[in-house]
Amino acid sequence: MTTTLLAAFDILLSLTLLALAAAALTSAEPRRAVILFIAFGLVLALVWARLRAPDLALAEAAIGAGLSGALLLAATRRAKAHTKEGASGSPEGQP
């Protein structure tokens, strides 16, 4: 009984993980992709907790999802700002 339940849990987790990964990787909109990536990281942390790796779950949640996500989000924000201003960007680009 528990084994079946566990197996179902395993399958559910893995499918979610793969689906999130696929969604993050195929999303053309940067911000959306990054948010999906963060969600992916959090689920990954959950999976690793399931695999008896709590240290890693913590690290993945904090670093892999959290900080990497924050870095990427900041980049999307900058990119957006850049595309807004960059329309009039001068070609010489030298200070």
Added chain:
Amino acid sequence: MTRFVSLVLLPLGLAAIGVVLIWTFYLAATGEAGARLADLALARVPETGVSNPVTSVLLNYRAYDTLLELAVLLAALLGIWSLGPAAPGFQRGGEILQGMVDWFVPLLILAAGYMLWVGAYAPGGAFQAGALLGSAGVMLALAGYPSAGLPSERLLRLLSILGILAFCLVGLVLMVLGLGFLTYPPELAKWLILLIETGATLAIGVTLAAAYLGGRPDHTSEVDAP
């Protein structure tokens, strides 16, 4: 044509690779490797000065890996600094965010300290603690603090190398004492690891926060002008 390649040919090739990989992983996992290093590593955890096996590996068995890893972090930070000054700060966050930050940041710092201490016997350790510190910096940056709460450049530089410095000095002192590089005496292991981890936590924390800013701190000129 490129669409055909990227959506049909490439996936087909990757699928073939995937089949090979899964097959070989199956062979590898069902082969005769048995317990691998697990039993040996677990059996000797009591001698390492900490009881969390992962910390034993990270800070004792394979401490040298961790030293180099801190060097990777430093390289990334120095690389980021070499690419130019930080982007202009964000707009100051709203009142609510401000209020949250006032609460949250001290909490994160406390949690980091706890994480560092607890890493000796439970999940946690320098990396997780450092990550929490780094998150605190990110919070501050998001709330509009231009330097993400980071100290002056001179202190920032000191903090960012603290982990490597602690590692190297401990390693060299032990070497000179005749024990060998990074060979802790069992009775001191706990404290040496804590010392190194403290340095590493601070280094990781400030490095991640500084990396989030994405460039040299903008007070470079005033602090470090020749």
Added chain:
Amino acid sequence: MIDSLALAIVAPLLGAVVVTLFPRHAQRLGVAAAVVSAAAALAITAVVWTDGVLRSELGGWGVPLAITLQADGLSAALLGMASLVALSVSVYAGGYFSSPQDGERLADDSRSRHFWPLWLLLWSALNGLFLAGDLFNLYVTLELLGLSAAALGALTGSREAVEANLRYLLVGLLGSLFYLLGVALIYTAYGVLDIGLLAEVIAPGPVAATAMALMFGGLLLKAALFPMHFWLPPAHANAPAPVSAVLSALVVKAAFYLVLRLWLDLYGPITPLGAANLLGLLGAAAVLWGSWRALRAERLKLLAAYSTVAQMGYLFIGFPLIAATAAGPARDNLIAAIVLLALTHGFAKAGFFLAAGMVQKTAGHDRIDNLGGAAQGLPAAAFTIGLAGVALIGLPPSGTFIAKWILLEQSLILGLWWWVLVMMIGTLLAVGYVFRVLSRAFNREPTPYRFVNDARAEIPALLLGALSALVLGLAAQPLWTLLGQGVIG
């Protein structure tokens, strides 16, 4: 007890720490750290030479738990070459970053500040890589190497440099991931990470083959073996000259070293000839394509970068020959010849780039067709390019000449004439591209002849050139002694 192996890694690392702490004195502290680091590494080479293989199990846990550091003849040889190159580059960099240049964006003072800590980190990674005896530890050294190299390469600050080195960074990360996947597979199958222990248990079969394919795939990407070389020319050509020297002479060489190390220690005995032939085939393609592109290059540093692609190719032509030769003196000679080739190229290419940097600085550009006056006005730099060119072509008395002679002779003995053909075509193409540059040193306008104009920059370059073109060719015999420590014989 002094662990000289750990010391060789810690010395530059601590140096990086110190220059990070005191950026205002980066220059002086950096050169001092370079001297200490080079001494620490050369000491290892000397000890391996006299006393044999050095080994150290860090942390006192013993294998398989501990990470081992190991220096055999192969490590010692590359370590020695890397130290000499690194020391020369350090001395050169001291002068290079302290005078203004055209087309550079950052203030020079700040470039020097950024250069030194990153450079010492890179050096530490190199020493760590040459001394590592543990598969995962190698992964960490590879990452440290890749990150610091890409950051250094972008120091010129030009858009091309940043773009090229971003690509280099990404490609390097991809390569590392492949390598790490191979390591994961190995650990899953064999439960050890120590190369020595693994060599005892690894068996031919799909697991070992796939792991090898993954690890080699990643490393070949980093070694820029054709057709995975696309990232190299722009990255190396746009970096500051001392960095280009390090990238071309040492960083790609480190990836090659690792391939050779894994081949000799792990995979060679259990790998079919086909795999070696594939490496050779790609090497041959690299020789032809790289040399051809070097011949057509318009810029001096781009030429040198393409020449690196070609020269890396020669190294890989060695694998099918090694694989086809039975264990014994002939095989030992082949191995030594390949190492000799790698060492010679390291010295030669470093000297070449350093000299090219001088020329570029004087002329304000490095377009080959317009270099006339600058090349003639800098006899020492032109001479260095000449010496390095001799080694790149493989003319006597360079180390390359000896190495190629051995490779060619063994190819003919084995009846594998097509490798001979490739090597000779590559050699003639190299004549073409080297003399395309050298012919610029002859100009109608008389120039005030002073052999050395900027000793701090020219002497290191000249010494590197002389090492490759004279010393390694006429005194290669000691390399056999050194490799006799645990590698051949």
Added chain:
Amino acid sequence: MSPDTLLPPAIVLSSLLPGLLIFFLKEKSHRLRTALNLGGAVVKLTLVVWMIKGVYDGHEFEYRWALAPGLELVLSADALSVLFVALSSVLWLVTTVYAIGYLEDSPNRSRFFGFFSICVSATVGIALSGNLLTFVLFYEILTLATYPLVAHRGTPDAAQGAKVYLAYTMSGGAVLLIGAIGLQSLVGPVEFTQGGILGDSAEALRPALIILFFVLLAGLGVKAALVPLHGWLPQAMVAPAPVSALLHAVAVVKAGAFGLIRVVYDVYGVDFAHANGLLFALGILASITIVYGSVKALTQDSLKKRLAYSTVSQVSYIALGASIFGPIATIGGVVHLVHQGVMKITLFFCAGNYAETLGIHKVSEMDGVGRRMPLTSLAFTVGALGMIGVPPVAGFVSKWYLGLGAADSGANWVLIVLVASSLLNAAYFLPILFRAWFRAEPGAWPKEHARRGRLETAGALLWPPVITAVLALTAGLFAAAPFSPLEWAALIAEREYGR
């Protein structure tokens, strides 16, 4: 290590070390540079005299240095190498004096003399090579060191000439390398041995050996300027006159010809080469080159170009001598190594003097030059008559022995070649002599430089050709004296044929 062991490397180093030092000299350090140049040349000559005596007395001079397992640098001295060493050392001294005068006040002399010395060191290295590896090593260094000399002037012509020179010699070098390595992969390290090294293994490997002979021939033929590999030589005449002297008389073409002699006699052995038709093939090639070079020389108005084609033709006498089976022709070929050198260097010195003093570059401008520059023209005449083969100049001796040897071995067609060639020689040299001595001086010379001193031109330019002309005469007049080139060549032939 005994002095006997160290003598061969010492001879190489005696010019190499000064050469390397010269690179570092400032342009102004004229005296120091001259001192280094001449000092090196004199030291070298002294050492060579010592060596000649030693070899004559039967001493073994051999120096070995392991480059890698199975690859040895061997410098040793036998009669043949001593002949070549002596030739290049004597001519180097003369050429250095000439070059110092020729390049007075011109730029980049430190560079020039540095490479000049390396060139001669490489030539001496070739001469003293005890095995094929060492030979190839110095052969390639020679190519490398001559390139900067050919390109020295930096004019578009010089660049072009240097490029062509490089393309030819580097390709030749590559082919030679393949041949040498191929031979080594078949029979092991190839040490030059009188009578050849093949021994019993020859029959089993015959096809491969024959192929390799032609590979080596192609590689050496480039420097020896065998048709159709001669194209670089006329192009390279853009180089300064002392360099031409070096290319045509002292070093480059001689290195090729010397290599052919080595391969025929000391690698393959003359018996094997004869039995398998290799000699015959070489003879045909040499004969074609002799005739072709002479015919081409006829139509050249540029004096140096005419001399260059003459070299193409004359150097092949050496190959011709090697290709005729029998000791007498061998003597003729080997002695021509020396005689051609002495005569051709005289001619190039004179051509340089005409150009430097009066701005004369063409044959058609030479009317009456004999009266304006009598000593130079006299030297030129001696050289030219020698080339034609008029007794008592040295060239006659060479041709005499070649003809005698050919007749002796029944190769009568060679006689036809010799006669035809001599007639052609006369046809392109005699008109020059006629113009120089019997035509009237023109109103003005193309570009006359101010006269320096009482002599017809600067002393450093005048005496070298006079001395070499005297040498050419002496070698012919006193051919039978002990230690004359002829006697020495006879000694070599005797040892090679073991009779």
Added chain:
Amino acid sequence: MISTQLFYGGGGILLLLLGLWSFLVHAPLLRKLIALNVMGAGVFHILVATAYRGLDTPPDPVPHALVLTGIVVAVSATALALAFGQRLDRDDDR
């Protein structure tokens, strides 16, 4: 226990391949970095699966330590690459 290992190991391989596909197909830096991170996660996932030894047996701590190291390396590399990207954007703006 073996089946769990295989199951999750297979999952890791799929993640790796998905990431690789995206890395090769998509040009923007951000997408490449997400792809690299997913690839890395795949490799780490395989190591975590290898370390797993059932619910009742403590897992192998060695791969865990390796993964922890790997995670930190990955975030460092991501941060550096983003700084490169930022630099390029800034150059465009000027």
